[in-house]
Every structure is written in structure tokens, then in C-alpha cells.
Amino acid sequence: MTIVISPFVFGLIVLPFLHKIKLRFHKWVGIVPLVLFLTILKYKSSIINGNIVSEAYQWVPSFDVSLSFRLDGLSFIFALIITGIGFLVVIYSKKYMHSESAISRYFSYILLFMSSMLGVVLSNNLISLFVFWELTSISSYLLIGFWFYKEKSRYGAWKALLITAGGGLAMLAGFILMYTVTGSFEISQILSQKELIKSSPFYLTILVLTLIGSFTKSAQFPFHVWLPDAMEAPTPVSAYLHSATMVKAGIYLLARLNPVLGGSSYWFYMVTFTGILTMCYGSIMAIRQRDLKALLAFSTISQLGLITSLLGVSTETAVIGAVFHIINHAAFKGSLFMVTGIIDHEAGTRNLDELGGLGRKMPFTAVVALIGALAMAGIPPLNGFISKELFFEAVLVDGWAGYVLPALAVFGSIFTFIYSMIFVISPFLGTYKPKEKTVHEAPWGLLLSPMILGVTNLALGIYPKLVADIISKGAANILGKYVDAHLSLWHGFNVPLLMSLIVISFGCLLFSRLNYVKHIIEKIQMKKINLNKLYDLFQTGIPKFAGFITEKQMTGFLRDYLVYILSFVFLSVGLTSLFFMELSIPNLNLERIDVYEYVVAAIMVVSSIFLLFTRKRLIAILILGVIGYMVSLFFVLEKAPDLALTQLIVETITLVLFLIAFPHLPEITEENSKRSTKIINAAVSILTGLTVTFLMVYSKAYKIYESVSSYYIDNSLLLGGGKNIVNVILVDFRGFDTMGEITVLGIAAFSVYALIKLRLGGRKYE
Amino acid sequence: MNSLILKTVATPVLYLIVSFSVYVFFRGHNNPGGGFIAGLLTAGAFVLQYLSFDSKTVKSNFSLNWKKLIPVGLILALGSGLGGMILGYPFLSHSFGCFYLPLIGELELATAIIFDLGVYFVVLGTALTIISVIGGKD
Amino acid sequence: MEFLMALVVGVFFAVSIYFMLSKKLLKVVFGTLLISHAANLMLLTSGGLKGEKAPILSDGSTLSYADPIPQALILTAIVIGFGVTAFILVLTCRLYKTFATDDLSILRGEANEK
Incomplete structure (x- = not known):
């Protein structure tokens, strides 16, 4: 743990701090990797005797994610390379970069990288390995783009980051699959369950995903395209990251998971x-x-x-x-x-x-x-x-x-x-x-x-x-x-x-015969598809494509948004349920409907359809009132007295509201939409209506889970001390929700107040 | 609106409805009613005032700033929740805790009612802020 | 009964969505008002209709209670719906007063406006 963290601390905290107070610590920065190298070397005899040094800290125990570290033979070799070459590179860089003004920043990045890379090879947990893995990508990005004022540096840095981080994501998916198979993110535990993974149906998927991660990092064909462009980094960085250590992370992963995969x-x-x-x-x-x-x-x-x-x-x-x-x-x-x-x-x-x-x-x-x-x-x-x-x-x-x-x-x-x-x-x-x-x-x-x-x-x-x-x-x-x-x-x-x-x-x-050989290679090369071009195409094509989609979708016009959303609802919910559900008509229980229920339903349907064709504002408002009162009547029929009361009063106040605002409301005028637009509108609304009806009928037919209502019915008096279950739910069981709801109400009231009373910048229109 | 009958009746009815809403509010825990309904009822009574008189008269009759009821209600509701927290129970837990100690069961009822009172004030404040603002526009 | 309500709710949804797809702001207001009714009815129906008595505890009765959860949800939904209706109503008035139109395609602004 200390081994992994210390370059981090030095790189991210101590160096910038010392730089601020004008202490030129970067001259002595080589001490960090040297000490680490010697510390790791100290474990040599213990490793050779077959011991394993391990250390673990809880991180997110509920997801089995921990910061656990493990030093065995393989990690030992990598850790020595990382710190050893790191030490030499730091010594070399001190001379090589001496004229660079941002040298403190440079060493910060190098130490950040060293930390992350040590993290990769010492992690005993797939998730922390992944985190350190991506940290190496990020530090590599920073180091390739160190001379950020050069166009090619930025290009190379971005390319390396996109490809390696993209591969990292595939790898993460592989890790998660491994977790679902073995039930653990701990590498040592996964290694002990190799038969389980090999016989699992996910084996091939896990293998391919992990290999993508490893191949992108280790620049294997056809993911190698980022490495030549990464050479825009300062040369010591290329020596360190892009030949000795970081690109070997993929190799390390292959080696580490070799027993399982x-x-x-x-x-x-x-x-x-x-x-x-x-x-x-x-x-x-x-x-x-x-x-x-x-x-x-x-x-x-x-x-x-x-x-x-x-x-x-x-x-x-x-x-x-x-x-x-x-x-x-x-x-x-x-x-x-x-x-x-x-x-x-x-x-x-x-x-x-x-x-x-x-x-x-x-x-x-x-x-x-x-x-x-x-x-x-x-x-x-x-x-x-x-x-x-x-x-x-x-x-x-x-x-x-x-x-x-x-x-x-x-x-x-x-x-x-x-x-x-x-x-x-x-x-x-x-x-x-x-x-x-x-x-x-x-x-x-x-x-x-x-x-x-x-x-x-x-x-x-x-x-x-x-x-x-x-x-x-x-x-x-x-x-x-x-x-x-x-x-x-x-x-x-x-x-x-x-x-x-x-x-x-x-x-x-x-x-x-070198010139002759080169000539032949050039000739073959000409006919090949250019992988770099493919990458560039991706890089410019995807934003263009995204822009095109956004332009089509985000029209700034309510109707278009709704049409997109509702069509999707119809396609995903309506059609799939049509295709995949058994189409047996559930028991409709038509005989249980009383006459007055038919009447209420009929009034609601007729008035809503009448609403469609009315051209007068006042009549439309009154019809809405009728519908509202019918709804409250329906609540009465359905044994919901609280609802009926609330709906009754709200409907009245809303009606008053409409009438007060009436003089300020616009007239209902003829729409000048195109005929095709109207047809699409009608189709979308009818299909959505059908989907809803369909869903309601079938949700009645398929009850999968027990209702939670009985809990509230049983405990209302016991825990909430009230007999009106609805009220107890509102003020007690779900009090937090109600709290949020009254807050929203207050916001609505103040918004209305603001809209009418405040004239922020709107004065010029009046 | 200039109906004499309405003007005459509005004020007595106001007191009637308000006292009824108080009744509805207090029976809410065991019978239909509660903060939401009582708040809306009271608001309805005042809406009748706005319908009968012009908004200036209403303003002079009841020198109440409806907007202020909203934060007052929110603070009441929040306070009832925080009260439980001081005693070491989770936020807004009126009931738990108290039911292990049946002796102070009544105290529990009181905290839930404070919350409901907050709801009452917010609903009342919201409805009347909106109505008075729209009504007082011209 | 559920089947009947499914039909009613379907009609409500269709009508309100047709209103909301309109260019006229006032119709959108009507649409939102109607769709909140539709949603409330849908919630209540999904909890099961034909409860034998209101969800208020009483001793010694064997009748089944109507489902209290949808009722609690709907109760707050009604009140919030009131707040939202008031807000968009006032918004409509104000827009209409300021821009002298309630046509959404005009209110949207120029096509090349970002």
C-alpha cells in the first residue's frame, strides 16, 4: 500500500507544493523510485521461498471491491522493472529535460504514472486493478501531451487515451462477467476457481473482452496504431511508458490471468x-x-x-x-x-x-x-x-x-x-x-x-x-x-x-540489399487498408454522426420530442408485448360492472372526445371541469373518499383559476399544420392510447408479485397510530415523499408569483 | 362579480368553511381528511372571497401574506422531522421509536400532526398565492 | 370494471396526447390537465378496483379494503397537478401577453438559432 501510494503523494502533493515555495525538489526526485526499488528488493528472499506478501483495505465492501495488494513472483519482477527503470529514467530526464520550465509538472506525471503502474501489478482486486489501469492511461495521456502546444502531441495523446481506455472498458466488462461467474473480484480467489470459469458459458466472452483490454494496452495488431503516435512524448517517457512498463500492462494481465483463461x-x-x-x-x-x-x-x-x-x-x-x-x-x-x-x-x-x-x-x-x-x-x-x-x-x-x-x-x-x-x-x-x-x-x-x-x-x-x-x-x-x-x-x-x-x-x-527490401515493403504497403485512416474516420465520423442525430432530434419543438418519445414507447412496450406475450383475452369481468359505472365512464369518454372538436375556450374549460368532477365521482365509487374530496376541491379551484385567467388566454384558432403532420399526430396518440389500454388489461391478467399494500393495512394503526391508511402513508410511512411534494408545490407557487409580479428583462415587450 | 347575495353570504360561509376545514384537519388521521384536504378547503373558502369581492377588498379584509405560509409550512414539516432526529431516530420518523414506548404514544400522534399542519400551510399558501396573484393582476 | 377503465384511460391518453402534439400552447395546457387525470385513473385501476370499503381501519369487518397505496400516490398527484396546471396556465398567459401568439412553432424562434 505504502509502495503504491508514496509516488502518488510525492507526485501530486509534495512536488507541486514544493514547486510553489520554490524548492527545487525535482532534482532529488530520483530518491522516490530508488527507495521503492530497494524496498521491493528487500522482499526477494521471501518471494523466492514462495511467500506472498499481501495487504488489504476495504473500499466498497458491498460490491466486493477492496484495495488489496499482493506481491508474488510475477508482481515482484514487474515492480522491480517499474521502479528500477523508473529510477534510471528520472536520472536521465533530469538532464534531458533540464531546459524545460515545467519540469515539476513533468515529474509529477512520471510519479503519478509510477504509482498507477505499481497499482496495476500489485492489485489483488480486479476493480482496483482496473482503476489503476485507467490511471496509467490517463498519466500516459498527460505525458504524451506534455508538449501540449504541439498539434501532433495532442493528436497522439488523444488517440492513445481513446484506444487504451476503450479497451479498458471492454476489459471491465470481462471482469464483471468474471465476477458473476466466480462471485469475487479478488484475483487470488478467482485464480483458485479456474475450472468454474473454464466450464462457464461466458468463458469465450470473458476471454475476448479481456483480450481486447490487454491487446489495446500492449499495442497488438490491429490496436497498435496508437503507439507510433505516442512517440510525440518526450523521449524518456517513451523509454519508460511506451516500451518498458505501461505497454507491458496488457502482457501482465495475460500472464496474471493465464491460469484461469x-x-x-x-x-x-x-x-x-x-x-x-x-x-x-x-x-x-x-x-x-x-x-x-x-x-x-x-x-x-x-x-x-x-x-x-x-x-x-x-x-x-x-x-x-x-x-x-x-x-x-x-x-x-x-x-x-x-x-x-x-x-x-x-x-x-x-x-x-x-x-x-x-x-x-x-x-x-x-x-x-x-x-x-x-x-x-x-x-x-x-x-x-x-x-x-x-x-x-x-x-x-x-x-x-x-x-x-x-x-x-x-x-x-x-x-x-x-x-x-x-x-x-x-x-x-x-x-x-x-x-x-x-x-x-x-x-x-x-x-x-x-x-x-x-x-x-x-x-x-x-x-x-x-x-x-x-x-x-x-x-x-x-x-x-x-x-x-x-x-x-x-x-x-x-x-x-x-x-x-x-x-x-x-x-x-x-x-x-536493404534498399531492395524497402522497395518491396513499400509496394505491399500501398495496397493495404490504412488502419490509421480507419481510426481518423472514427474520430471525425462519430461526432459528425452524433451532431446529425442531435440536429434531427433536438428540434426545440415540443411536438417532435413527444413524437420521438411516444413512438419509442409504442415500439418498445407496445410491439414487444404484442409479440412476446400470450394473446389470451383475460377475464374481463364485464358482469361486475354496474350501470352507474357505465354512465360515469361513458360521460368521461364522450366529453373527452367532444373536447377534441370544440372551438370555444369557455366550452373546453367547462368540459374539462365535467371530466374532473366525473373523475371525483369515480373516486367515490371506488371507495376513495380522500381522493374524491381532494379532487372535488382542486377541480373547483382549477375551474376558478381558468375563469379568472380567461380574459388573458389566447383563442383556440385553426392550426395551420400540414396534413401529414396531423395524420402522424393522430396515429401517435391513438397508438399510445392503445398501448396503455393493452398494458392495463394485461397487467391485470399477470400479477407476478404480491402487493405491498397489506403491509400498510396491517401496520397503519400499529406503527402510524392512525386508522386512515391513506393519511398515515402520506404523513408517516412516506413522509419524506410528501415533504418533497409540498416543496414542489411551494416552488410552483413562487414560480407563478414570479411570472406575474416580476418583470425581469421583459419590460421592452410591453 | 357584483352579486349582492354572494357578497352577503361569502363572509359567514368563510367562517363556516374554515371551521369545517379545521375539523377535517384534525380527524384526518382516522377518517377521511388531513392536511391536503383541509388546506384545499380553506383555500376554497378564500377563493369564494376573491370571487365575491375585488382583490383590494380581500386584501384589506384579511391582511395576510399568503406567500409566507409556504415557508412556514415547510419549516413546520421539516421541524417535525428534525425533532425525531434529535432524539436519535431517522429523519421524519414519527412513529417508530414511539411505539416501543406505548406510554408516549400520544406524543407521537402530535409530531405527525405537526407534519400534517406543515402540509396544510403549504397547500393553503400555494393555492392562495396563485389565486391572489392571478386575481389581483388587473 | 378494470377493462372499462382501461378503455377510458386509453381514450384519455389518446386525446391528451393529441392535444399535447398541437402547436397551440393552450391546447398543450388542456392536454396536460387531461393526462394527469388519465395517469391518476391508471394508477388507481392498476391497484385493483372494486375494493369493498374505503381504506379506513374498522374493527370486526371482513370486507376487503381498497388499495391504499395508489390512493396516497394519487392524492399528492392531484395537488401537485394543481400546482403544475396553475404554473403552465400563467406561463401561457404571460407568453401570450408578451409575444402576442401562442403558436409553439413561432415561439420556438428561428431554425438556425442555437
């Missing part, structure tokens, strides 16, 4: 193939990018696809590979983004066409880039090689997928190799191209973080046992059984090694 063939085909297609698509698209950050964005999409497909396969090897690759990707992609930031910072551009030959000017940066890119390409002795080997080993499944998956995996990896090479060769080797002549090595403030990550890459590659135990725990949490990960650089001569060799050799071959 995974293991079926639906899961296998949907997740694995979405992942592997995304991987191929992302790596191909990355090659044709000219902007270094765009290249990295598509590479991120591709790498996330790789992890997703591993979770889809979800064998032991696959899951170990996935967890290891989550760590590796955070490390090497983080460093590569930071390198991009350095290049942008020093050379003033990220465009590959304007970059080249930087290697001699900035050797350290080049080395870090080289390490990162080799890790990404999967070259030994780096960590990426090990996870890629695991990936190749995992996709060798049985059945026809065992041929398709490895082929696609090798295909995608070849392009991964190529764009990795582009990243390291184009900017750093070759002739010196930048316009800026005074390019020099980056300051230590910028270099430190990527260098730490580079060293991590090397260390994890050469000595993967460093993290083997914790990966085993993470994988065990995903699979729900004991796992022992054996990670080593050298696996012996086997199929995965062969596949790696194919990738490297084909990669080198194609890289030497």
Missing part, C-alpha cells in the same frame, strides 16, 4: 497468432521508418507481439522465455530509447537520412547502442539471444501450428535483425552527415542510465543464473505450478540454434 484452444489460437502476426507486422514496418523513434515504436510493437505469442503458447519453456524477455526488453529497449534521446539531443535530429558517422564523435553512446541493438537482434552473448532461443524452442509446438509458428517466428526475427542493424549502423557508421558540426559525446547525466542498462544486458547474457530463481517464481505464478528455469547461453546444437543461424545469415544477406 489460458490452456484452451481459443486462448492458444487467439493469443499466439495475434502475437506472432503483430511481431512480423511490427518488424516489417520498423524497417521502412525514417525516424529513429518510430523505428523503435514499431520494434516495441513487434517485441510485445513476441511476448504475447509466448504467453499464448504457455508451455513451461514459453513462459520462462516470456518472463525473461519482459526483463530483457525493458533493459535493451530502455537503453535504445535513451540513446535515441541522446542523438536527438546532441545532433538535433532523429531522422535517419540526416544521421551518420556519429560513432567517432560519441563512442560511448555508440557502444551502448551496439549492445542494445545486438541484444534486440538476439546475438550471443547477450540476454536477447537467450530469450530468443527460448522463443524458438517454444514455438516448436505439435500439430500444424508447429510448422506455421516457427516459420513466422524466423521470418519476423529476420526483420528484427535487420532493423536492429539499421539502428546501430545508420547513425553511427558511414560518412558524417548531421548539419550540426559541433556534435560531441553526451554528458554523464544522459549516459549513465543507458550504460547501466547496457551492463545489465551483458550481465544477464553472460550470467543469466542471476535472475533464474526469480524468473522461476514468476513463471510459476503464470502457470500455477512449480517451475525451475535453467537459463544458459549455450544450449548445444539443436533446432533453435539452427533457426538463430538462419535468422542471422538471412538477416545479413537482406541487410546488404
